[in-house]
Amino acid sequence: MKKVRRKIGKYEVGRTIGEGTFAKVKFARNSETGDSVAIKIMAKTTILQHRMVEQIKREISIMKIVRNPNIVRLHEVLASQTRIYIILEFVMGGELYDKIVQQGKLSENESRRYFQQLIDTVDHCHRKGVYHRDLKPENLLLDAYGNLKVSDFGLSALTKQGVDLLHTTCGTPNYVAPEVLSNRGYDGAAADVWSCGVILYVLMAGYLPFEEADLPTLYRRINAAEFVCPFWFSADTKSFIQKILDPNPKTRVKIEEIRKEPWFKKNYFPVKLGEDEQVNLDDVRAVFDDIEDQYVAERSEITEGGPLIMNAFEMIALSQGLNLSPLFDRLQDNVKRQTRFVSRKPAKVIISSIEAVAESMGLKVHSRNYKVRLEGVSANRVGPFAVVLEVFEVAPSLFMVDVRRATGDTFDYHKFYMNFCAKLGNIIWRPAGTMPNSNLLKQMTL
Amino acid sequence: MGCYCSTSKKTEAQGYEEPTILSSETPCEYHDPSLNVTVSEVEALHELYKKLSNSIVEDGLIHKEEFQLALFRNKNKKNLFADRIFDLFDLKRNGVIEFGEFVRSLGVFHPNAALEDKITFAFRLYDLRQTGFIEREELKEMVLALLHESDLELSDDMIETIVDKTFSDADINGDGRIDQDEWKAFVSKHPSLIKNMTLPYLKDITLAFPSFVIRTDIEESEM
Numbered sequence: 001m002k003k004v005r006r007k008i009g010k011y012e013v014g015r016t017i018g019e020g021t022f023a024k025v026k027f028a029r030n031s032e033t034g035d036s037v038a039i040k041i042m043a044k045t046t047i048l049q050h051r052m053v054e055q056i057k058r059e060i061s062i063m064k065i066v067r068n069p070n071i072v073r074l075h076e077v078l079a080s081q082t083r084i085y086i087i088l089e090f091v092m093g094g095e096l097y098d099k100i101v102q103q104g105k106l107s108e109n110e111s112r113r114y115f116q117q118l119i120d121t122v123d124h125c126h127r128k129g130v131y132h133r134d135l136k137p138e139n140l141l142l143d144a145y146g147n148l149k150v151s152d153f154g155l156s157a158l159t160k161q162g163v164d165l166l167h168t169t170c171g172t173p174n175y176v177a178p179e180v181l182s183n184r185g186y187d188g189a190a191a192d193v194w195s196c197g198v199i200l201y202v203l204m205a206g207y208l209p210f211e212e213a214d215l216p217t218l219y220r221r222i223n224a225a226e227f228v229c230p231f232w233f234s235a236d237t238k239s240f241i242q243k244i245l246d247p248n249p250k251t252r253v254k255i256e257e258i259r260k261e262p263w264f265k266k267n268y269f270p271v272k273l274g275e276d277e278q279v280n281l282d283d284v285r286a287v288f289d290d291i292e293d294q295y296v297a298e299r300s301e302i303t304e305g306g307p308l309i310m311n312a313f314e315m316i317a318l319s320q321g322l323n324l325s326p327l328f329d330r331l332q333d334n335v336k337r338q339t340r341f342v343s344r345k346p347a348k349v350i351i352s353s354i355e356a357v358a359e360s361m362g363l364k365v366h367s368r369n370y371k372v373r374l375e376g377v378s379a380n381r382v383g384p385f386a387v388v389l390e391v392f393e394v395a396p397s398l399f400m401v402d403v404r405r406a407t408g409d410t411f412d413y414h415k416f417y418m419n420f421c422a423k424l425g426n427i428i429w430r431p432a433g434t435m436p437n438s439n440l441l442k443q444m445t446l
Numbered sequence: 447m448g449c450y451c452s453t454s455k456k457t458e459a460q461g462y463e464e465p466t467i468l469s470s471e472t473p474c475e476y477h478d479p480s481l482n483v484t485v486s487e488v489e490a491l492h493e494l495y496k497k498l499s500n501s502i503v504e505d506g507l508i509h510k511e512e513f514q515l516a517l518f519r520n521k522n523k524k525n526l527f528a529d530r531i532f533d534l535f536d537l538k539r540n541g542v543i544e545f546g547e548f549v550r551s552l553g554v555f556h557p558n559a560a561l562e563d564k565i566t567f568a569f570r571l572y573d574l575r576q577t578g579f580i581e582r583e584e585l586k587e588m589v590l591a592l593l594h595e596s597d598l599e600l601s602d603d604m605i606e607t608i609v610d611k612t613f614s615d616a617d618i619n620g621d622g623r624i625d626q627d628e629w630k631a632f633v634s635k636h637p638s639l640i641k642n643m644t645l646p647y648l649k650d651i652t653l654a655f656p657s658f659v660i661r662t663d664i665e666e667s668e669m
């Protein structure tokens with residue numbers, strides 16, 4: 001029985017790999033070349049309702065202009081009766097955000113390497129008059145070789161200034177420069193530099209420099225650049241980051257100056273860029289010129305995205321036995337037991353239960369696309385503590401929740417996990433006949 | 447076959463091979479993927495190999511317990527998948543991993559290694575009984591192993607549903623098992639399946655072992 005595959009043009013469409021405010025992203029394969037791509041799908045009705053035709057058109061054109069090995073490449077733009085399809089390069093290594101979440105903070109050398117690539121990329125775009133305006137780890141992808149790929153460089157302006165700032169990062173503008181927050185006219189280059197500084201801080205600290213429960217306090221701290229460097233930052237690193245996170249855009253360090261900094265220059269190898277090729281925007285024009293003339297049916301498909309679907313091999317890939325990284329990283333603080341549970345409740349119920357229990361435990365909660373990050377202070381008050389949970393659908397009405405320590409002490413994490421699961425008890429599924437406390441007791445004796 | 451060169455250096459452990467030979471050697475009887483590591487990377491890997499191979503038994507060879515200790519910080523921790531990796535690394539099938547085997551096998555995990563080789567290695571990894579196919583029962587056994595490792599219990603019906611769903615997606619010709627072509631097509635559709643097959647560390651390995659960097663400086667000054 002040959003399975004029927006969905007096709008868009010020459011692309012065979014696979015699973016959903018991401019969702020944003022205005023678009024869904026699907027994995028696909030070019031059936032002519034075998035290359036993997038990501039397809040960003042937008043409904044024409046959404047584009048019209050939000051009056052975004054000219055904006056998207058301009059931003060896609062920009063994305064074609066800023067070709068660079070460290071920027072996710074835009075291959076082409078297609079349209080159907082109801083949708084726009086943006087065909088992008090597929091980046092295999094996932095989000096840098098996920099790497100931080102799984103590993104916690106990165107080493108200084110590793111952070112520097114990513115930062116160097118980020119600065120080179122941002123500078124390349126600034127020289128072409130293009131500013132990102134929404135730099136954050138979720139927009140930074142890693143290819144199969146561990147190199148940085150900046151995504152959404154041309155599409156970041158889909159986030160409007162002002163009101164939409166509330167949606168840039170789980171509802172809080174942690175990466176946004178102070179002058180942007182105050183809605184003054186601002187220099188895009190200086191704003192991007194600030195965001196790069198926040199990203200560098202996050203890479204090396206494992207947590208955000210500015211994070212408050214209420215927005216007014218957060219805004220005040222960002223405007224004053226009120227942050228503290230953790231004790232493991234070297235003096236050179238502190239000095240370097242302070243030059244970047246300068247709340248005054250006029251005195252903030254510029255990219256040319258960053259390049260001259262000794263901290264930055266260590267092990268620095270600039271990327272060699274090829275010749276600028278002719279940019280063809282015909283396909284963008286063809287797709288967008290007739291969009292406003294198109295009759296839009298009243299019925300619109302309301303497709304709510306669910307959790308990622310995990311097949312059996314993807315489950316197996318979670319095994320510690322298949323992760324060879326500990327061979328190389330002996331400093332890695334190894335969690336002794338895998339922590340995950342299974343639930344038969346609806347995915348939204350799982351998420352809301354996790355959020356409610358976490359808040360009752362005094363933790364800060366950030367939710368996005370069936371992924372939840374919980375943050376707090378460790379029991380012994382030594383340092384920050386963070387956990388990430390992600391919901392996967394493994395069978396119809398059957399979900400696995402993967403729980404991972406992001407930062408903080410291993411011992412604290414295990415105490416947290418047992419406490420957390422005890423409180424979550426009603427949504428955690430166990431086979432019939434198993435006493436609710438037996439698993440917990442079993443774990444405690446290990 | 448004369449694939450391995452013996453060395454007269456007494457100070458080197460058994461199984462040591464010259465880095466230049468290992469980095470340029472073409473595949474021989476083991477049908478190895480071509481090596482994707484440079485001379486300096488081979489030398490850095492040797493630093494790592496020495497640490498691993500002498501952690502329990504000081505004989506210069508990686509035993510199963512030493513491998514488990516390196517992965518889990520516990521030499522007695524059993525894991526089906528770690529066992530499979532150890533068996534695939536052990537090219538001579540003699541129960542230990544020699545340095546040459548270590549370098550050749552890790553070459554598949556290098557970021558520069560061909561995607562085809564990673565897909566093939568993963569296929570051999572999951573073909574538990576080495577029949578040339580991934581059988582349904584093998585997949586079920588692996589799912590059970592993952593659940594056990596995670597201290598999870600699912601009913602047999604649930605496990606059958608998970609395996610059935612995956613097989614209906616992967617087994618294109620419907621013969622009840624996954625062959626290498628079906629596996630390749632399946633991985634193309636779900637590339638995250640082989641995310642474990644790439645270790646970015648291998649590209650930065652000289653940074654991970656600073657003692658080797660110092661050694662390089664010394665060698666350069668001697669030229």
